[in-house]
Amino acid sequence: ALGRLGEEDLTFRVAHHPQTRELVVTGVTALHLDVMLARLKRQFSVEVHSKPPRIAYQETITRPVKYMEYTHKKQTGGAGQYARVAIDLEPLERGAGYEFVDEIVGGVIDQPFRVSVDKGIQRKMAEGVLAGYPVVDVRVRLVDGKTHPVDSKDIAFQIAGREAFKAAFVECSPVLLEPIVNVEVSVPPRFMGDITGDLNSRRARIQGVDQVGSQQVVRAQAPLAEMLTYSTQLRSATGGEGSFAMAFSHYDIVPAHIQQQLVAAAGRKDEKES
Numbered sequence: 508a509l510g511r512l513g514e515e516d517l518t519f520r521v522a523h524h525p526q527t528r529e530l531v532v533t534g535v536t537a538l539h540l541d542v543m544l545a546r547l548k549r550q551f552s553v554e555v556h557s558k559p560p561r562i563a564y565q566e567t568i569t570r571p572v573k574y575m576e577y578t579h580k581k582q583t584g585g586a587g588q589y590a591r592v593a594i595d596l597e598p599l600e601r602g603a604g605y606e607f608v609d610e611i612v613g614g615v616i617d618q619p620f621r622v623s624v625d626k627g628i629q630r631k632m633a634e635g636v637l638a639g640y641p642v643v644d645v646r647v648r649l650v651d652g653k654t655h656p657v658d659s660k661d662i663a664f665q666i667a668g669r670e671a672f673k674a675a676f677v678e679c680s681p682v683l684l685e686p687i688v689n690v691e692v693s694v695p696p697r698f699m700g701d702i703t704g705d706l707n708s709r710r711a712r713i714q715g716v717d718q719v720g721s722q723q724v725v726r727a728q729a730p731l732a733e734m735l736t737y738s739t740q741l742r743s744a745t746g747g748e749g750s751f752a753m754a755f756s757h758y759d760i761v762p763a764h765i766q767q768q769l770v771a772a773a774g775r776k777d778e779k780e781s
Contacts, residue, residue: 508551568679571597575675579667589655590663595648596675606646616652627665638773683761694749709733
């Protein structure tokens with residue numbers, strides 16, 4: 508049923524979350540998701556238990572750090588584990604993704620274990636460090652390390668890579684990024700004051716106002732997090748005479764006070780689940 512809806516509406520997407528084992532659906536607005544879930548029940552007789560929409564925040568860094576070292580050692584008799592790695596971590600421009608640069612000289616880490624380091628780092632990036640959101644736009648340089656003739660293995664270097672990355676990340680002035688959307692709101696002129704005031708309260712940046720026929724069209728950019736319930740608010744404020752369109756624009760840094768709230772909320776969630 509979900510697949511059918513996705514075929515009919517390409518902005519409605521479904522994915523499986525490997526950690527929570529939940530189905531995650533994405534759409535344009537909260538109202539869009541409500542409509543699609545209502546269609547599931549009406550057309551396919553499928554009962555859905557949903558959670559509130561989750562904003563697709565990202566994590567990144569704003570400055571580099573050199574030679575962050577981590578040693579993973581588990582040698583208590585029997586088969587042990589040993590891996591030592593050192594990495595440099597630096598920010599990339601927005602949208603650049605992830606780069607792993609192997610700068611090992613002299614074979615201090617065997618080639619297969621360098622792949623293990625990369626794998627451990629990417630898994631940690633997917634989990635997030637600050638607040639459980641994926642890490643983006645970073646370059647990792649693997650610059651040094653050490654192996655043990657018996658106890659070095661894949662899992663040991665994955666763990667060492669993961670922990671070195673985590674330690675480096677928190678030293679790189681990390682920030683959260685939030686999705687910013689382009690918004691166009693069309694209303695009769697008598698509602699302009701209320702609409703612009705409401706947009707400003709949502710951290711929107713108004714780009715301009717155009718006259719289109721009898722309507723005023725406000726162009727703005729706003730954080731998606733502030734616009735989830737906007738369709739309901741606009742309908743209430745204008746008695747149903749207003750309309751709006753919204754499309755993704757880019758990611759930008761979350762204000763510090765909001766980042767603190769998001770990080771604190773993630774910490775409370777982790778405590779509850781542990």
